[in-house]
Amino acid sequence: MIERELDKYIDNHYNTSKNALLLTGARQTGKTFAIRKYAERKGLDLLEINFLENPDASLIFKDSSTKDILLRLSAYAHRQLEPSKTLIFFDEIQKCPEVVTMIKFLVDEGSFRYALSGSLLGVELNDVRSVPVGYMNIKEVFPLDLQEFVKAIGISDEIIMHLNDAWEQRKAVDEVIHNKLMKLVQLYLIVGGMPAAVQCYIDTNDIYAVQQKQKEIIALYRWDISQYDFNRKLYIREIFDMIPSELNAKNKRFILKNLNEHGRFSRYEDSFLWLKDAGVALPTYNAEIPAPPLKLNSQRNLFKLFQNDVGLLASQYADGTALRILSGEVSINYGAIYENLVAQELKSHGYNLYFYNSKKLGELDFLLEHDADIIPIEVKSGKDYERHNALKNVMQTAEYALRKAFVLCNSNLSIKDNIIYAPIYMLMFIKRNTINRPLIYKIDLDDLNNKQITL
Numbered sequence: 001m002i003e004r005e006l007d008k009y010i011d012n013h014y015n016t017s018k019n020a021l022l023l024t025g026a027r028q029t030g031k032t033f034a035i036r037k038y039a040e041r042k043g044l045d046l047l048e049i050n051f052l053e054n055p056d057a058s059l060i061f062k063d064s065s066t067k068d069i070l071l072r073l074s075a076y077a078h079r080q081l082e083p084s085k086t087l088i089f090f091d092e093i094q095k096c097p098e099v100v101t102m103i104k105f106l107v108d109e110g111s112f113r114y115a116l117s118g119s120l121l122g123v124e125l126n127d128v129r130s131v132p133v134g135y136m137n138i139k140e141v142f143p144l145d146l147q148e149f150v151k152a153i154g155i156s157d158e159i160i161m162h163l164n165d166a167w168e169q170r171k172a173v174d175e176v177i178h179n180k181l182m183k184l185v186q187l188y189l190i191v192g193g194m195p196a197a198v199q200c201y202i203d204t205n206d207i208y209a210v211q212q213k214q215k216e217i218i219a220l221y222r223w224d225i226s227q228y229d230f231n232r233k234l235y236i237r238e239i240f241d242m243i244p245s246e247l248n249a250k251n252k253r254f255i256l257k258n259l260n261e262h263g264r265f266s267r268y269e270d271s272f273l274w275l276k277d278a279g280v281a282l283p284t285y286n287a288e289i290p291a292p293p294l295k296l297n298s299q300r301n302l303f304k305l306f307q308n309d310v311g312l313l314a315s316q317y318a319d320g321t322a323l324r325i326l327s328g329e330v331s332i333n334y335g336a337i338y339e340n341l342v343a344q345e346l347k348s349h350g351y352n353l354y355f356y357n358s359k360k361l362g363e364l365d366f367l368l369e370h371d372a373d374i375i376p377i378e379v380k381s382g383k384d385y386e387r388h389n390a391l392k393n394v395m396q397t398a399e400y401a402l403r404k405a406f407v408l409c410n411s412n413l414s415i416k417d418n419i420i421y422a423p424i425y426m427l428m429f430i431k432r433n434t435i436n437r438p439l440i441y442k443i444d445l446d447d448l449n450n451k452q453i454t455l
Helices: 005-016 031-041 055-061 066-077 098-109 146-153 157-169 175-191 195-204 207-226 230-248 265-278 310-315 321-326 334-348 389-395 424-429
Strands: 020-025 045-050 086-091 113-119 136-140 281-287 298-307 354-358 362-370 373-379 405-409 414-416 419-423
Touching: 005 020, 005 031, 005 136, 020 031, 020 098, 031 045, 031 086, 031 113, 045 055, 045 066, 055 066, 055 098, 066 098, 098 113, 098 136, 146 157, 146 175, 146 195, 146 424, 157 175, 157 424, 175 195, 175 207, 175 310, 175 321, 175 334, 175 419, 175 424, 195 207, 207 230, 207 310, 230 265, 230 281, 230 298, 230 310, 230 334, 265 281, 281 334, 298 310, 298 334, 298 354, 310 334, 334 362, 334 373, 334 424, 354 389, 362 389, 373 389, 389 405, 405 424, 419 424
Parallel strands: 020 113, 020 136, 045 086, 086 113, 281 354, 373 405, 405 419
Antiparallel strands: 281 298, 354 362, 362 373, 414 419
C-alpha cells in the first residue's frame, strides 16, 4: 500500500483538532482513498456518503436541524452511529452545498468526527475555500510528488536521508545512488504521480497498463469539462487538449492565437481559471521583475500552462514516447517534460508558480519566492547545463541583488560561484519553511505617553 505524506497530515489533524477536514483537488489524486485508509487504520466505523453517486442523499440536509440530520444519517446508514467511534465522510460535496453550511453545527454538536471531499472538476461550490471559518480545515491534495514516488517504488528512508544530507551540505551524491535516482526520474516522467497509475506500475511493472490508466483519467477530465457551461466547455476542452503541444513549442508559453486568431485573453480568462481551479492545469505567470512580492508584478495574460501530472502529459504524446524516454533517446524534447515535473513539484510543495522573461536579459524557467529571497531556477535536460546566458545576466544585475540560483539538471551536485547545479531529483528537498515561529512586534509607546502636550 502506498504511503503518503497526506496520511500523516490526516493523522495529525484528527489528533490535534476537533474541526472537520475537507480534502480538495483534482479527481484521482487519492482524496477518497486517504479517508478510507485512515478509518481502516484507526478501526473506525466509516459512514461514507457520495453525493455524486447518491444525489438523493442531499435530502438529509433539506430544512433540517442538527438533531434531524443526525437521525437521518443513522437511518441512511441502517445502523446505530456510535459517538467517538464513527467517522462520517461526505464525498463529492460540490453536489450538496448544504453540507458546508451545516458542518459548523455538526462540529459544534460534537458527537462525531467529520471528513469531506470535493472535486474541483465541474465544481459548483465556488466559495468552498472561505467557509466556515473555524470549523473546517482545508487541505489540497496533489498527485504523488517525487519523494513519495521513489519511496513507493522501494527506495529506503536511509537513501532519502543520504540525498537530503547531500542537499543540505551541498555535496555530491554517491555516484551509484545518483545514477539509480536518475533512472527513477525517467520512470516518474512516464508513470507520474496519479495513485492509480503508480499502484498499477507497482503491481505489474507494465508501462502499457499504466498508460491505459492514464488515458482513463484524461477521458474523465474531458468528460467533466463536457458537463460545464455549454458556452465555454468547448474553449476549456480545446485549451486542455492544447497543453502538450504548447509546452512542446520553443518558448513553452501559451499562445492565444493558436486557439483563435482574433482571440482576446478576457474572452478566455474564465476558461483558463476553470482549469486552474479544477486542479488539472498549473498556470505559471510571468513576473516583470525578479523581486518580491512576485504576485504584485506578475502579468496575468502572459503565462505557461502545465499539466497537473507529468505522467498524464507524457501519455498524451505519441505512442512509443515512454520507451524512448526510458532508453534515453536524445531526440525527445525533454525540456517540456522536465519543466512540467518542476512545476508540479513546486506547486505540491506550496509555491506559487512564476517565470521571468525580458527582451534585454532573457528568460528564466522559474522564479521561487522562498522566505524573503527570490531564487531563479533553470531546468536543463541536456549536457550543456552550464550554458545559461539569461541566468548569468539576471544574476549580474546589481539592482536585483539575487544571492543564489538553482540549475536543475542530470549531473551530480556541484557549485560554481553562487549557482548550485543540482540533479533534478533534488527537487524533493526544495520546500517552503512550514515551521510557525512566533512573530512578535511591539511598539514602545512610553516616550509618547510621557510627552508633555501643550494645548
